[in-house]
Amino acid sequence: MVKVAFIGWRGMVGSVLMDRMIAENDFNGFEPVFFTTSQFGQRGPDIGMDIPPLKDAYDVKELVTADIIVTCQGSDHTKEVYPKLRKAGWKGFWIDASSALRMNDDSIIVLDPVNRDVIERGLASGMKDYIGGNCTVSLMLMAIGGLFHNGLVEWITSMTYQAASGAGAKNMRELIEQMAYIGKDAKDLLDDPAGAALDLDKRVIDAMRGSAFPVENFGFPLAGSVLPWIDSEVANGQSREEWKGIVETNKILGTEKTIPIDGICVRIGAMRCHSQGLTIKLTRDVPLDEIAGIISEANDWVKVIPNTKEQTLKYLTPAAVTGRLDVPVGRIRKLNAGSEYLTLFTVGDQLLWGAAEPIRRMFKIAMEYVS
Numbered sequence: 103m104v105k106v107a108f109i110g111w112r113g114m115v116g117s118v119l120m121d122r123m124i125a126e127n128d129f130n131g132f133e134p135v136f137f138t139t140s141q142f143g144q145r146g147p148d149i150g151m152d153i154p155p156l157k158d159a160y161d162v163k164e165l166v167t168a169d170i171i172v173t174c175q176g177s178d179h180t181k182e183v184y185p186k187l188r189k190a191g192w193k194g195f196w197i198d199a200s201s202a203l204r205m206n207d208d209s210i211i212v213l214d215p216v217n218r219d220v221i222e223r224g225l226a227s228g229m230k231d232y233i234g235g236n237c238t239v240s241l242m243l244m245a246i247g248g249l250f251h252n253g254l255v256e257w258i259t260s261m262t263y264q265a266a267s268g269a270g271a272k273n274m275r276e277l278i279e280q281m282a283y284i285g286k287d288a289k290d291l292l293d294d295p296a297g298a299a300l301d302l303d304k305r306v307i308d309a310m311r312g313s314a315f316p317v318e319n320f321g322f323p324l325a326g327s328v329l330p331w332i333d334s335e336v337a338n339g340q341s342r343e344e345w346k347g348i349v350e351t352n353k354i355l356g357t358e359k360t361i362p363i364d365g366i367c368v369r370i371g372a373m374r375c376h377s378q379g380l381t382i383k384l385t386r387d388v389p390l391d392e393i394a395g396i397i398s399e400a401n402d403w404v405k406v407i408p409n410t411k412e413q414t415l416k417y418l419t420p421a422a423v424t425g426r427l428d429v430p431v432g433r434i435r436k437l438n439a440g441s442e443y444l445t446l447f448t449v450g451d452q453l454l455w456g457a458a459e460p461i462r463r464m465f466k467i468a469m470e471y472v473s
């Protein structure tokens with residue numbers, strides 16, 4: 103029977119992956135083995151079947167017995183363990199949510215509703231490393247894959263509004279701690295309905311700038327503010343998150359000629375949905391109704407939201423989308439700059455299509471392949 107190793111199943115992305123696999127009844131037809139970096143011998147997750155005790159996630163001899171390894175453990179673990187497995191002659195599938203191997207020539211970035219053809223070519227040519235993409239990139243492609251596939255994209259600028267979850271579980275907590283700190287500090291002013299807004303504003307900013315404000319993870323206030331830099335600096339003034347936009351999109355699509363994509367990635371005070379406003383230079387003037395059709399027909403999850411205030415505010419927000427696989431796209435219209443300049447706004451759950459779901463689906467594809 104096919105043996106599948108799961109590493110990093112307890113963290114945030116791993117937990118969402120487990121939930122989705124259980125919901126889709128994926129745990130059948132193979133032998134699952136769970137690994138841990140710290141709790142060897144303990145019980146694994148409840149997946150509705152008997153499983154062996156947890157094994158050591160650094161134990162190469164144990165890991166090489168798996169046909170498929172699915173890992174959400176993170177880049178450090180991948181960098182440590184993956185080369186040892188391949189050096190030991192392991193020929194199995196490595197399916198990884200982390201970015202460590204993403205840009206390697208012999209890896210494929212997986213987002214099968216968008217690049218099943220690229221994945222199939224990889225499988226046919228014997229490639230064994232299948233890596234989840236950056237969340238913002240995957241969500242953008244789930245939203246407008248149809249425009250790319252129809253050759254309509256000359257270039258894109260993306261202005262992102264990224265949730266705390268992209269920075270990690272501790273950051274999600276810190277965002278709410280910051281909100282709670284502000285609320286508590288300003289409570290007496292809030293309780294006075296006749297209180298002046300500017301007094302409230304001063305109290306809030308004093309709290310945010312005070313030395314006791316919780317900023318251990320973000321380094322700065324996010325609640326009541328925005329942080330227009332995500333990840334490290336790269337050479338040309340871009341952040342690494344912005345750099346990923348162009349390199350990963352083009353790699354996922356397997357483009358022959360690089361499509362320019364650039365913009366500013368911004369952290370905002372949402373919990374787990376990334377949003378992005380896109381300006382797209384079309385390769386030709388296409389009427390809006392045709393564009394809406396192309397976008398909505400591209401996959402089963404993208405949903406075009408009519409460009410009205412009511413529909414937009416009801417369906418096109420992190421509050422509406424969190425926990426759902428739908429990827430709504432709205433505010434679709436032509437810009438004053440000309441009829442080849444399209445704008446739109448899209449929202450997606452960063453932990454679902456942005457992280458766990460492409461990995462879950464690649465696991466299913468790999469299972470079909472090895473079975």
Ligand code: HSE
Nearest residue numbers: 236237264268269332
């Ligand atoms: N790098 C992304 C972010 C999440 O910071 O929001 C991971 O893809």
